[in-house]
Amino acid sequence: MISEEEQKKEGKNEKLLADLCECCIMLHVGFQVSPKKVTSVGVHHLLKVVLKKEESEETQEEVERAFLALKNIAMWVKIDKELHLSEIKEIIKYHQKHRNLTHLAYQYAWEFLIHRFYSNESLEIIIVNELHFGKEAARKLEELRKNVDWTRKEDERGKETKEVLVITGWMKTIKSYFDSCKLWNEEYVELIGSVVQIYRTAKDNYEEIRYWCVFSLRNAAGNGFVPVDDLLKSGAVGCVLEDIRKPTLIDEITHHSLTFFENISRRLKEKTYNEMEEAKRKELKRKVLEKIEEEGYEEIIISLHERLNTLKRKYFYGDELSLNISDYSVNI
Structure with missing residues (x-):
């Protein structure tokens, strides 16, 4: 149907073409059109x-649906860096000035760009220095946080608001x-x-x-380009400490929390030959040690030791949990 409509010399139904492309992309598992065709046409x-x-409601909904399809295609088809980059x-930039997109459409636009970053790291210069992803994402999280009723009762769970879906x-x-x-x-x-603030606001009622x-914090801790000092200053270390202190632990979240501290410990043990840097x-190390000692971290880690083997076997994300308790510790 897309091909037939595309071949018309005049009178093409652009609305129909967009709808068909959305359907084709969202149902990509069973389609017979090659990824290259979908990329170039869709x-x-x-x-x-x-x-x-x-800014009409109808147009905003159309834009939102189109962005949903675009961010999905970016997940499974490699798109050249320059292809449609200027449009995105x-x-x-237009939204940053005029606020014309819905919450979901704006998040999808960023996701479309971020997924392409994996195949072309040079995009990060644009993401960081030109479009200011860090500042924009922090602003958006704060805006959304203020619009959610975080005191949701047990019997209301599952009735997610759009703001909660966008935050996720x-x-x-x-x-x-x-x-x-x-x-x-x-x-x-x-x-x-902002991630820490969202965690502390949502931790009791919004498990996802x-x-x-x-x-997110576990990934930041494992990234050698993210300074450990910034993780401490921004509250990330304290945030994850709060999580593993919760009386009811969820295995998958505990796995990420332990990996966070394993990453922190590993990075703080990496000596340098520069006297000033050392x-x-x-x-x-002293600052991090003081922080975790305040929270009784050592006792918590020891109490979790018996679960390490279970968590190691149950969850695997490209790096396995160590069974050595000292790998989670920070010592002067």
Whole structure:
């Protein structure tokens, strides 16, 4: 049907083409069109939709659906860096000035860009220095946090608001970015602080958001380009300490929490040959040690020792948990 409509010399139904491309992408498991065809035709028609700037409810819904399809195609088809990059930059910059997109559409736009970052690291210069992802994501999380009733009762669980779904989407995007980022500035310290704030607000009633917060912080701790000092200053260390102190632990979240501290411990043990840098490392170790001693961290880790083998076998994310309790400890 897409091919037939495409071949018309005049009178093409652009609305129909966009709808068909959305369906084709969202049901990609069973389609017979090659990824290359979907990329060249589908992305082209969907970008026509997302470039619309009218703020009517109907247009906003169309744009949101088109962005949902775009961010999905970016997950399973490699898209060249330059392909439609200028359009996505224009859309994000226009929204930053005019706030014309829905919460979901804006998050999907960033996800479309972040997924492409995996196949082309040079995109990070644009993401960080030109579009200011760290600052924008922090601003959006704070805006959304204020619009959610965080006192949700037990019998109300499952009745998710759109804001909660958007926060979850942002956390997944942030987790993906922290996994591979190499550029770092003060905006990202603010972003980690926002993740910590979301965690502390959501930890009692929103388990999925809690999970993605801890997962994001675990990825940041494992990334050698994210300074450990920033994880301490932004509250990330204290946040994960809070999580493993909870009386009811969830295995998968506990796995991420332990990996966070395993990463912190490993990085603080890495000696340097520069005297000034080595002095900074020792001072940082002292600060982290003081923080975790305040929270009774050593007793918590020892109490979790029997669960390490179970967690190691149950969850695997490319790096296995150590069974050596000292690998989670920080010593001067």
